[in-house]
Amino acid sequence: MYEHSNTSGQNQLTDITEELMARPAYRPSIPPPPGHGARMHSSARSHPPLNSMRSHFPASHTPQHSFIPQLMHSDLSHQTVIVVGGTSGMGFAIARLAIAHGADVTVASRSADKVAAAAAELGATGKTLDTSDEASVRDFFAAVGPVDHLVVTGSSVRTGTLKDAPLADGEFTFRSKFFGPYLCAKYAQMNPTGSITFFSGILSRRPGHNDAVLAGVNAAVEAMGRALARDLAPVRVNTVSPGMTRGTSAYLSMPEAAREGMYSSIASKLPVGRVGTAEDIAAATLMLMTNGFITGVTLDVDGGGVLV
Numbered sequence: 262m263y264e265h266s267n268t269s270g271q272n273q274l275t276d277i278t279e280e281l282m283a284r285p286a287y288r289p290s291i292p293p294p295p296g297h298g299a300r301m302h303s304s305a306r307s308h309p310p311l312n313s314m315r316s317h318f319p320a321s322h323t324p325q326h327s328f329i330p331q332l333m334h335s336d337l338s339h340q341t342v343i344v345v346g347g348t349s350g351m352g353f354a355i356a357r358l359a360i361a362h363g364a365d366v367t368v369a370s371r372s373a374d375k376v377a378a379a380a381a382e383l384g385a386t387g388k389t390l391d392t393s394d395e396a397s398v399r400d401f402f403a404a405v406g407p408v409d410h411l412v413v414t415g416s417s418v419r420t421g422t423l424k425d426a427p428l429a430d431g432e433f434t435f436r437s438k439f440f441g442p443y444l445c446a447k448y449a450q451m452n453p454t455g456s457i458t459f460f461s462g463i464l465s466r467r468p469g470h471n472d473a474v475l476a477g478v479n480a481a482v483e484a485m486g487r488a489l490a491r492d493l494a495p496v497r498v499n500t501v502s503p504g505m506t507r508g509t510s511a512y513l514s515m516p517e518a519a520r521e522g523m524y525s526s527i528a529s530k531l532p533v534g535r536v537g538t539a540e541d542i543a544a545a546t547l548m549l550m551t552n553g554f555i556t557g558v559t560l561d562v563d564g565g566g567v568l569v
């Protein structure tokens with residue numbers, strides 16, 4: 262499953278690049294090679310394969326000098342990637358995918374046992390961190406040093422009804438899911454070519470019942486991502502908004518039959534006919550980390566959930 266997601270992610274980047282190459286506005290402003298003018302200016306359906314076009318570029322437009330390989334570049338060799346929440350679920354899958362692309366990965370969360378287990382399974386560095394504790398965040402980032410890519414999946418939330426839930430539960434949720442990533446962005450020593458990826462969720466725009474706090478905190482995370490994309494530029498800042506995703510610890514407190522029933526019920530309503538996997542989320546996150554032209558976006562990875 263993991264290998265499959267990885268491969269399909271790369272194919273997607275290649276497809277996007279070739280589609281861009283077919284559009285006049287995105288082509289490098291160089292004359293086509295002799296005999297290729299008609300093909301270079303033909304419709305999207307008949308454009309030549311990217312590799313054959315590359316071989317005709319003059320030296321000044323070889324891949325390392327053009328925008329094309331930046332779109333396709335997913336090699337994370339010698340890059341430091343911090344995954345806060347990387348001991349479980351989506352964060353774990355992101356850490357595993359980043360390692361497969363050559364990154365030096367550190368996973369972090371509150372539980373020392375979970376950190377040790379995840380680090381051993383991944384072959385990553387592991388450190389404890391509680392994002393709701395400012396001193397913990399400050400000391401963590403002072404210890405890890407410069408960061409190329411920061412991903413914050415880690416958060417804890419408390420749910421309840423408007424009438425019955427104590428205000429402290431809502432404040433706990435905002436402290437963890439909004440101010441946790443906020444503090445990570447504040448203290449991380451980001452390299453200017455790097456990226457930060459936050460996590461919100463589909464409830465910001467498709468709330469169910471009793472979701473006022475979760476809808477609000479997810480919308481706040483997305484707004485923070487846009488604001489910090491300006492404040493921290495040229496560091497890129499984006500947000501992933503997952504839909505219902507299996508393979509995480511989010512719903513493990515439910516009995517298995519009830520959990521599978523919930524997945525089936527939601528899958529039957531989604532355009533793609535299934536709920537997501539942690540690997541779906543990881544592939545999308547890797548794209549945001551490595552595409553140097555994307556910043557300030559919220560990327561819905563939800564099987565079309567916002568549409569239904």
Ligand SMILES: NC(=O)c1ccc[n+]([C@@H]2O[C@H](COP(=O)([O-])OP(=O)(O)OC[C@H]3O[C@@H](n4cnc5c(N)ncnc54)[C@H](OP(=O)(O)O)[C@@H]3O)[C@@H](O)[C@H]2O)c1
Binds near residue numbers: 502
């Ligand atoms: N799963 C879904 O269907 C879904 C849908 C929409 C949005 N999301 C969002 O996507 C993100 C990832 O979800 P997931 O399902 O992959 O989560 P998960 O499997 O429950 O993992 C959460 C991770 O965060 C860590 N964590 C929790 N509070 C923390 C804190 N204060 N400081 C540091 N680490 C903390 C946990 O480890 P420790 O216990 O060791 O701290 C754990 O490693 C979350 O923001 C979630 O709200 C999930």
